[in-house]
Amino acid sequence: MTTPEYILTLSCLDQRGIVHRVSGFLAEHGCNIIDSAQFGDAASTLFFMRVHFALEQCEVSDSDLRSGIDALCAPMQMRWELHDARAKPRVMLMVSKIGHCLNDLLFRYKSGLLAIEIPAIVSNHMDFYQLAASYNIPFHHLPLAAGADEGAKLAQEAKVLELMAAHRIDLVVLARYMQILSPGLCEAMAGRAINIHHSFLPSFKGARPYAQAHHRGVKLIGATAHFVTGDLDEGPIIEQDVERVDHAMDAEALAAIGRDVECVVLARAVKWFIEHRILQNGDKTVVFN
Incomplete structure (x- = not known):
């Protein structure tokens, strides 16, 4: 069975601990990060992040993942999108x-x-x-x-x-x-x-x-x-x-x-x-x- 892969993109006001929170959430939900990039823009005070990861814990569903990310992002007022990495646009x-x-x-x-x-x-x-x-x-x-x-x-x-x-x-x-x-x-x-x-x-x-x-x-x-x-x-x-x-x-x-x-x-x-x-x-x- 092929392991699902996702790409998460997000942006919000720059603040301490964003990478820690995101990576911690993914680890807790059975996800393995394949590659990650982030950037904090001093001019706009915004933080941007892209994470490509594999969902290796079969007990976690797509809907579980999305609802969990929404709960993670809401307190920080993050704009986020989650994409199936293997889907062809x-x-x-x-x-x-x-x-x-x-x-x-x-x-x-x-x-x-x-x-x-x-x-x-x-x-x-x-x-x-x-x-x-x-x-x-x-x-x-x-x-x-x-x-x-x-x-x-x-x-x-x-x-x-x-x-x-x-x-x-x-x-x-x-x-x-x-x-x-x-x-x-x-x-x-x-x-x-x-x-x-x-x-x-x-x-x-x-x-x-x-x-x-x-x-x-x-x-x-x-x-x-x-x-x-x-x-x-x-x-x-x-x-x-x-x-x-x-x-x-x-x-x-x-x-x-x-x-x-x-x-x-x-x-x-x-x-x-x-x-x-x-x-x-x-x-x-x-x-x-």
């Missing part, structure tokens, strides 16, 4: 007409590099329906005409929410989905939607950012993965990376490097999310990697 991918991030995530999923289920791919264009079919993943075309009014946009977003509910989605990944989401949809996805974009912002906004960057002679190409919020491209940052470039590279070469960086950064962010390594700390994140 259900991820919905959204894309428009630029497919490198989608293609990369699908390859990692198929290769077993990302322990996830992908029950749906959503797009406002038809460009990648054949790619979705090659992975036997349902493709949902939810068109949105250029210049569509607010009513049409909200109707389209309502279908996105329906798909999320129908497929019990744990995470939405905007894999270069080039639509601005309404505040309502951002709120509905809060804490469970990740976006990716180049790291030129706010310097080079709008169309052809790599051409703008080439014109200015940039020396670094980067990408940022962050949680989706109502503040466009300004949600809590999860991961960033950069590559050096030089004067000999044209705008197309810069864009190619940018695509590679975006794929790697987004894949890391998704992996850390599904492994429950990301805890939000106000407008930023704590990432136990």
